[in-house]
Amino acid sequence: MGRYLLRRLLQLVPVFIGTTLLIYVLVWVMVPGDPFAGKCGERPCPPGFVAMMTEKFHLDQPWYVQYAHYMQNLFQGDFGTTFSGRSINDIIASAYPNTLKLALVALAIEAIIGLTAGVLSGLRRNGFLDNLVLVSTLFLIALPIFVIGFLLQWLLGVQWHIVEPTVSNEMRLSELIMPGFVLGSISMAYIARVARTSISENRRSDYVRTAIAKGLPMRRVVGVHLLRNSLIPVVTLLGTDLGALMGGAIVTEGIFNIKGIGGTVYRSITTKESATVVSIVVILVLVYLLMNLLVDLLYAALDPRIRYE
Amino acid sequence: MSDILVSEQSAAGASGRPAGRLLEVDDLRVEFRTRDGVAKVINGVTYHVDAGETLAVLGESGSGKSVTAQTIMGILDTPPGHVTGGQVRYHGKDMLAMSFEERRRIRGEGIAMIFQDALSALNPVFTVGFQIAEQYRVRRGMSRADAKKRAIEMLDQVKIPNAKGRFNNYPHQFSGGMRQRAMIAMSLALDPEVLIADEPTTALDVTVQAQIMDLLAELQRERQMGMILITHDLGVVADVADRIAVMYAGRIVEEADVYDLYAKPAHPYTLGLLNSIPRLDEKGQELRTIKGLPPNLMNIPPGCPFNPRCPMAQPVCREKVPPLLQIGAGRASACHFAEELVNRD
Amino acid sequence: MSDPTAASIVGAPPAHQPTETGGPTDAGLPANGRQEKPRGLLGDAWRDLRRKPLFWISAAFILLFIVMAAFPSLFTSADPTAGELSRSLEKPSGHAWFGYDIQGRDVFARTIYGANASIVVALLSVLGTLLIGGAMGMIAGFRGGWLDALLSRIADVFFGLPFVLGAIVILTTFNGTGTNNSEWEVKGLVIASLVVLSWPVVMRLMRSSVLATKEADYIVAARALGAGTGRIILKHLLPNTLAPILVYGTIMVGSFIGAEATLSFLGVGLKSPVVSWGIIINEAQSLIRVAPHLLFFPAAFLVAAVLSFVMLGEAVREALDPKLR
Numbered sequence: 016m017g018r019y020l021l022r023r024l025l026q027l028v029p030v031f032i033g034t035t036l037l038i039y040v041l042v043w044v045m046v047p048g049d050p051f052a053g054k055c056g057e058r059p060c061p062p063g064f065v066a067m068m069t070e071k072f073h074l075d076q077p078w079y080v081q082y083a084h085y086m087q088n089l090f091q092g093d094f095g096t097t098f099s100g101r102s103i104n105d106i107i108a109s110a111y112p113n114t115l116k117l118a119l120v121a122l123a124i125e126a127i128i129g130l131t132a133g134v135l136s137g138l139r140r141n142g143f144l145d146n147l148v149l150v151s152t153l154f155l156i157a158l159p160i161f162v163i164g165f166l167l168q169w170l171l172g173v174q175w176h177i178v179e180p181t182v183s184n185e186m187r188l189s190e191l192i193m194p195g196f197v198l199g200s201i202s203m204a205y206i207a208r209v210a211r212t213s214i215s216e217n218r219r220s221d222y223v224r225t226a227i228a229k230g231l232p233m234r235r236v237v238g239v240h241l242l243r244n245s246l247i248p249v250v251t252l253l254g255t256d257l258g259a260l261m262g263g264a265i266v267t268e269g270i271f272n273i274k275g276i277g278g279t280v281y282r283s284i285t286t287k288e289s290a291t292v293v294s295i296v297v298i299l300v301l302v303y304l305l306m307n308l309l310v311d312l313l314y315a316a317l318d319p320r321i322r323y324e
Numbered sequence: 325m326s327d328i329l330v331s332e333q334s335a336a337g338a339s340g341r342p343a344g345r346l347l348e349v350d351d352l353r354v355e356f357r358t359r360d361g362v363a364k365v366i367n368g369v370t371y372h373v374d375a376g377e378t379l380a381v382l383g384e385s386g387s388g389k390s391v392t393a394q395t396i397m398g399i400l401d402t403p404p405g406h407v408t409g410g411q412v413r414y415h416g417k418d419m420l421a422m423s424f425e426e427r428r429r430i431r432g433e434g435i436a437m438i439f440q441d442a443l444s445a446l447n448p449v450f451t452v453g454f455q456i457a458e459q460y461r462v463r464r465g466m467s468r469a470d471a472k473k474r475a476i477e478m479l480d481q482v483k484i485p486n487a488k489g490r491f492n493n494y495p496h497q498f499s500g501g502m503r504q505r506a507m508i509a510m511s512l513a514l515d516p517e518v519l520i521a522d523e524p525t526t527a528l529d530v531t532v533q534a535q536i537m538d539l540l541a542e543l544q545r546e547r548q549m550g551m552i553l554i555t556h557d558l559g560v561v562a563d564v565a566d567r568i569a570v571m572y573a574g575r576i577v578e579e580a581d582v583y584d585l586y587a588k589p590a591h592p593y594t595l596g597l598l599n600s601i602p603r604l605d606e607k608g609q610e611l612r613t614i615k616g617l618p619p620n621l622m623n624i625p626p627g628c629p630f631n632p633r634c635p636m637a638q639p640v641c642r643e644k645v646p647p648l649l650q651i652g653a654g655r656a657s658a659c660h661f662a663e664e665l666v667n668r669d
Numbered sequence: 670m671s672d673p674t675a676a677s678i679v680g681a682p683p684a685h686q687p688t689e690t691g692g693p694t695d696a697g698l699p700a701n702g703r704q705e706k707p708r709g710l711l712g713d714a715w716r717d718l719r720r721k722p723l724f725w726i727s728a729a730f731i732l733l734f735i736v737m738a739a740f741p742s743l744f745t746s747a748d749p750t751a752g753e754l755s756r757s758l759e760k761p762s763g764h765a766w767f768g769y770d771i772q773g774r775d776v777f778a779r780t781i782y783g784a785n786a787s788i789v790v791a792l793l794s795v796l797g798t799l800l801i802g803g804a805m806g807m808i809a810g811f812r813g814g815w816l817d818a819l820l821s822r823i824a825d826v827f828f829g830l831p832f833v834l835g836a837i838v839i840l841t842t843f844n845g846t847g848t849n850n851s852e853w854e855v856k857g858l859v860i861a862s863l864v865v866l867s868w869p870v871v872m873r874l875m876r877s878s879v880l881a882t883k884e885a886d887y888i889v890a891a892r893a894l895g896a897g898t899g900r901i902i903l904k905h906l907l908p909n910t911l912a913p914i915l916v917y918g919t920i921m922v923g924s925f926i927g928a929e930a931t932l933s934f935l936g937v938g939l940k941s942p943v944v945s946w947g948i949i950i951n952e953a954q955s956l957i958r959v960a961p962h963l964l965f966f967p968a969a970f971l972v973a974a975v976l977s978f979v980m981l982g983e984a985v986r987e988a989l990d991p992k993l994r
Contacts, residue, residue: 026822033826041838153983157976159927161934162968165954173958221444224399229459229510230431233424240447247449262831266931280834281935284841292838300829319494320448 023311027304032086034300035293039082042289085293094294103294106279111298114275116186117267118260120195125203126253128196133210133249138237140215148211152204160263164197164270181272198267202256209252213245220244247317254310258303345413346550347396347435347518348372352410354391354574356621357403363621365391367574368410370648373518373550378541380553380561380582382597383571386618389554392571393520396552397437398427414518432459436516438540440523442503446495452506453479453491459513478509482539501532505539512543518550525560537564558601562586567654570594573619573629576648579656590657590666592634628660636661714988724984730977737784747778749944761962768962770952779944780967786945787974790856791925794863799918802868806875807902807910810883821876824869833931836862840937852943859938863925874917878910885909916986923978930971946971 069075076084088095094103132152136145155163171193172180182190196203217223218241226240227233265277276295283291315321354366366388373379381389394400396412398419411418414434419427439445447455453475460471472491479487482505495503504524511519521540525533541564544551555561561568561582568585570578570593578591589595596614616633619625625632631641640660648658651666659665718724737744753773761768761776768776809820839862844855882888888905896904926946932938933947934954941948946967953963 029822030825030829033822034829037826038830038838041842153976153980154972157923157927157979158972159931159934159975161931161950162972165964165968169961169964219401221439221441222447225439225445225510226447227399228397228431228437230428230433230514231458231462232428235462240450243449244447259831262834265833265837266935269935277834281837284837296830296834296838299831299834303829303831318449320496 020312023308027308031300031304035086035089035297036082038293038296039085040078042284042292085290089294089297095290097288097291103291106291107276107294107298110274110276110279110295113186113273114261114264114268114277117191117194117198117264117273117275118257120188120191121199121202121260121264122253122257124192124195125199125206125256126249129203129206130210130249133207134214134242134245136207137211137214137245138218145211148207152207155200155204158200160197160201160266161270163200164194164267167193167197168270184274186273194267194271194273197270198260198264202252202260206249206252210245210249213248214241217241217245247314250317251310251314254306254313255303258299258306261302262299345372346374346415347552348411348413349392349396350411350413352392352395352412353408354388354395354400354405355408356405361622364624365405365574365621366395367624369571369574369576371569371576371579373552375517375550376545376548377566378544378551378553378564380555380565380568381571382555382558382561382568384556384618386621387571388574389571390522393437393522393552393554396435396520397431399437432463432511432516433514434516435518435520436511436514437520437522438504438507438511438524441527442500442507443495443527445507446503446510448495451492451494452498452510453493456506456510456513459510463514475509475513478513479506481512481543482506482509484509500528501536504528504532504536508536508540508543512547515547516549518552519544520552520554522554523556524553526555526557533560540564558597570597573624574621575629575658576656577630577658579648579654581654584652584655588666588668590651590655590662591630591659592636592661592665593630595665596633596635628658636665714985717988718984721984721988723980724988727977727980727984730973731981734784734788734974734977737781738788739785741778741782741785744781745775745778747775749774749778749782750942768960770949770960770963776949776963776966779949780946780970782944783946783949783967784970784974786856786939786943787926787929787947787971790859790863790929790939790945791922793856794860794867794925794929795918795921797860797864798867798871798921799914801864802871803875803914805868806872807879807906809872810876810879811898811902811906817876820872824872827866828869830866832866832928833935835866836928836932837935837937839865840932844937855939855943859929859932862932863928867921867925871914871917875910875914878913879906882906882909912989913986916982916989918982919985920979920982923975923982926971926978927975946974 085095092104094107096102097106132148136142136148139145168180171177178193179190182194222244223236223241226236231240261276264273264275265281267273268275268277269281276299280292280295283289283295349369349371352366352369353364356363356365369388369392371379371381381392383389391400391405394405395407396419400407407420410420412420414430419430422430446452450458453472456475456478457468457471460466460474461468464471466474476487476491479490484490484502484505490498490502495506498506504527508524519540524540525536528536537560540551540553543549553561553565565582568578568580568582569576570585570591572593578585578589578594580590585594586598589598593614596612599612600614614633615635619629619632625642627640627642627644628634628637628646631637634641638660644660646658646660646662648656649662651657651662657665741749753769755773770776770779805820805824809817840858844850844858850858883906888901891901891905929938929945930947930950933940933945934951936951939945939948941952949967950964950971953960953967956963
C-alpha cells in the first residue's frame, strides 16, 4: 500500500510539471505585446518601474529561467504578485472559497438527485420513472451548460420569481442551489446513468438473491447489500468530478454573477496578468490530480477485493 | 390436455399421503415469459419433505430443479418467471398465497437455502462474519457483541478452523471449501426446519466435495432438518439421500426410496442416468449415454416429453402424457411402461 | 503542437504497405478471420438499429441540419447580416418567423445560416481529434513500453487541464481582443483548441481497444504468418477498433457543437460578422428580459442539433454492445 502510494505520487510529478510548464509557456511567453502596455494608465510606465518589474519577474531572462524561479517560489507556497504588486495568494484566497463552495453545492446536488434518480430507475427498469430518467439525462448531457443556466435563470428567476436570478456577495446557501444545480447538471446525468446501470446489474446478482433468501427486509436488502456494491462506481465518478466542477465553473459563475476563480482567470487573461492565470490553473490541476489519487485509494477501501501492491 | 394433467397429477400427489407435511410442493407450474416466447419450465411438480429426511432432486440442467427451489424460497426472478399454478405448503399453509412479510419471516428461520457458487452468493464487500451476524442482529435483534459470538459459534460448527480469526475475513479470502462452509453456517444461523441445498458441491474440487457432503449430512442429522438436495450427480446422492425425485422437462418422472431407485428404476430416463455412471467393473467398455438433448421448453414434444430420446418409446408415448402414478409403497413413476420396467428380469 | 507527430504517424502505415503485399502467403487466412467477426456483429447491430425510431428520428434531424449548413438559401431568402434598425427587436410574425434582433436582422435567417459555422467547426474538430487521438492511441497501445508511458503522461497533462479554462487561455492568447485574424483563422483556432484539449480521451479509448485486440488469436496468427506492423495496424487493428471510436466521434460532434457555442458565448470563440448559434446566443443574452425570443430560437436549434448527434451515437453504441441487447 505504502509503495503503491509512493509510486502514484511519483507519477504525479511529471504530470504536474508538464501541466504547469504547458500553461506557463502558453500564458507567459506567448502573450503578444508589451506586458507593461496599459498598466500605468494612459502614459507609458516610468523606466524605474519597468526596471524594477523586469528585475522582479526576471523578464530579461529566457522563459525557462522565469519558469524555474516561478516553480521555486511555488514550492514555498508563494504564488508571487501581480504587476500592480497585489499578492496572488490574496487574490486566490478571496476567489477560491467561492468557487469551492459552489462546486461543493453542485457536488452535493448531483450526488443526491443523480443517485436517487439512478437508484429508483435501476430498481424499476423500463418503468415510467426509468424512461423519464433516461430522457431527462439525455437532455442534461446534450444541453450546453449556459443554455441550462439561462433557461433556469429566466424561468425561475425572471418569470416566476422563485429565486433570485443572481447570487449576492454573501453567497448564501439558498442562493447557490440553482447555480449548483446548473453546474452539476451534466455530471448529475452521468451519475444517474451509472447508478442505474450498476443497480440494475447488481439487482440480479447472486448475493442480492442470497440476502433475500436470508429473510432480510427489502429495505435492508436494497439499502445495505445492493447499494453498497452499486455505490462503488458512483463514488469514483463523484470524486473525480470535484476538480472538473471547479475548472468548469467559469460559465456558471458568469451567468449567476459569482465572484469565483472563473471570473478572476477571465479578467487576468484580458489584463495579461499571467502569474495569476498560471497560479489558478496550477491549483485546479493539483486538485484534479490529488482527487484522482484519492478516488483510487477510496476504491480500494470500498471494494475489499482490490489491493494495491 | 393440461386439464387432464392437473387432475391426474394432483390425484397422484395427494393419494395416500397424510396432511400436515413439513414442506410440500403441489402441482407447481412456472413459466418464463421472454421476448422469444413462453418457456414452460415447471409443468406440475409435486414433492414433499418431512423433518429429519433428505430428499434428493435429480435432473439435468434445465430440468427445473433449481427453479422449483427458487419458487419455494420466493427468489424467482419475476419477470421473466411467473408462477401459473399449484401450491407450496409449509406446515400446511400455502406460501404462494401469503403476504410478502409473512413469506419473508419464513425465509432463513423456516426454510433456508445454500447456493451453488458461494463466491458469488456471498456479498463481496462485507466480511463473512458480518453476513452471518447480520441475521442475528436484524432477525433476532441481538446486540453487536452477542451476534458476533453466535456467528463465531456457527463458523465453529461448520468446522472452520480459527473461527474467531476468520470472522473479519472477506469471502474472497476464503478457499472454495471454506467459503461453502461459511455459506452453510450462514444458512443454518437461524436454525431452519428445512434446508434447500442447490448443487452445494458442484463448484468444488472432488476431495472437498465429499467433506462438504459429509458435513451437510451430519448437520442435517443433528438438527433433524428436512433437506432438499438438488443435484445432477447421482454419485453424490446415494450416501446422503433417503428418497430421490427425478426431474425431466419440468416434471417429476420418478420418485422412489434411494435403494429401490438404484436397484430397480421405474423410468427409462432414470435407467439411462444410472447406466451413464462410469463403473470400475466395466473398464474398457464404451460409456453409455442418453441419446439426444433435453427438449426445448418453449416447444415440449406432445405425449411423454422424454419420448424422442427414449429407447422404449411406443406410439402411445407420442400421444398421451403419462401421469405420475403410484406403483408401490412410496414409489411413483410417470411412464406408461413403469410396471414392465420394474418387473423386468 | 501535436500536429507534426500525427502527420508522421498517419503517413507511416501506407509506406509499409508495398513491402508487405509482396509476401504471397499472408493474404488469405488472416483476412478471412478478420472479416467473419465484424460482419456478424455489424449485421446484428444494423438489424437492431433499423427497428429503433430514435435512430431514424436523430438521423433525419442530422440530415436536415447538414442540408441547412450546406444550402442555407433553400430555407430562407432573407439576408442574415442585413440589419434595418427600424425593425429592431420586433416580435416573431408571419413575415419573420423568429422576429428581428437588436440590429433589425432576421433571426430565422441568422439561425439557419448559423448552422454552417457551428456544424463545420464541430465536424472538423471531431475529425482532428479522432485522427490525432486515434494515432497516438494506436502507437501507445501497439508499441507499448517507454513510448506508451511517455504518450500516456503527455495525455495526462492535457487531460488534467480544465476544458473551458484551457480553451479560454489558448483562444485569448491567439485570438484576444488585440488580434485581427481572418474568419478562417478564427475558425482554425477554435478547432485547434478543441482538438488540443480533447484528443487524450480518444487516445485512451483507442489505446485500450488496441491493447484488447492486439493479443487476439487472429492477430497473433497474422503476425506468425509474417504480416508486418503496417499491415497489422491497417488491416486488422484499425477495422476492429474503429467502431467504438466512431460511436464516440458521433457523440463528440454533438458536444463540440455545444462547446463551440459555449466559447462563442464567452466571447473568445467565433466573432461577428460570422454567424453561428453561439454568437447569436451571445448577442441575445443581455436582452433576455426584453426579448427572450432572441435567445429561445437559436438555443432550440442548438439543442436539437446536439441532441440528434448524441442520440444517434447512443443508439449506435447500444446496438453495437451485445450486453445491452
